Amino acid sequence: MRQAQFIKTFVAAAALAAPLGGRAAPFECLIQPNQIVEIRSPVEGLISKVHVQRGDSAKAGQVLVELESSAERSAVETAKFRSEMTGRITAAKERFEYASTKLGRTKELQKQNFVAMQAHDDVQAEMRVAQAELQDARENQNLARLDHRHAVDLLNLRTLRSPFDGVVMDRMLNPGDLTQYGTETKPIVKLAQIDPLRVEVVLPVEYYRRLSLGMTGEVTPEGLGGQHTATVKVIDRVFDAASGTFGVRLELPNKRGIVPGGIRCQVEFAQLKPPERRLPSPK
Structure with a gap:
């Protein structure tokens, strides 16, 4: 929840600061893993083997953890x-x-x-x-x-497998540790899916009717350089009244894993023109 609130606050502030000139300026965004899961055991037992370490890649269906059986x-x-x-x-x-x-x-x-x-x-x-x-x-x-x-x-049930292709973010338990059943217990492994990545951006409400699903944006990760094409997958239909913004999620293919998750970025929509500013008519 704290991470989600941080993302929302960061991109909302960046959206409000984005200029509205003759062309749509790049908007600040955040690149996040598509999903993060904590691997826990559905049964209580003694851990026999943990086959992965922090930073390892994991394939869907790969055995991550074995309990004594x-x-x-x-x-x-x-x-x-x-x-x-x-x-x-x-x-x-x-x-x-x-x-x-x-x-x-x-x-x-x-x-x-x-x-x-x-x-x-x-x-x-x-x-x-x-x-x-x-x-x-x-x-x-x-x-x-x-x-x-x-x-x-x-x-x-005593063999835990990876639910998707991803990377190991952390390993919390080791062979010999006792794992407990339940969502409140300590996970064994934390796994992130980084293909595809999701790009979170918040735009001023003036852009709402100018944006559509399937539209593409060029994403530039902070500090890494290079541009990557992402596709708009989600457009929020509930606005944030306090900031006058709405959220947008893009999907960024990352088959080679060259773009990390959890990094700031800028996204520019070539098809997105800035809203027209009407000057007050002279009296």
Whole structure:
């Protein structure tokens, strides 16, 4: 919140100070990472490995942190073994096939009056029980497969991966540290996405109807030189009445990572003409 307020105050003051001459002068702006995330663990555990250091690049999906997971790996192996067990299904299938064959023979014998009706009913009930046992064995195997999938999901929670391509801003915990669950706990790694970057600028309200989404601006980072083309992505529709300004966000491609985040800049809109100043009519 403090950083956001600083950005707003800085660019608003710069916007008010920008001259309104024959062409739109460059406006002061700030280049920020597209997003910053703090990597925390969704479960409590002992940190086993941290694969990145401050300043390292990280690819989307790259493993950043591993928690100790020997118990979870054992649970996965046990669940996998149970999901692949076929003994109960095979035995139940054999009993069902035997009961079906026995029932067929009993029906033939009953037609010839060699078997009483009670015997036929007993064999039929035996076949139904065998059929129910086979169904139960199959359902248990399906349940074991779900248990295996759940165990794999729990194991995956102990491996933290990068959500995007970015750079490591800071590393707060190390192997051997205990990580806690929750948003108020200390993060393990802080990660910033710097491709694309976002450029925040505040303009006087006079420019509001002269600006449009998709318009481009030339951004010059302070102290680095060079111009980079950025595209207008957001135009605020709620103004700041106290300063008479509105916010604009541009997107700056940065595939090679040559432009750092967190730096002041100037942006100039070639398509943006300054508002006309009307002189008071003579009385």
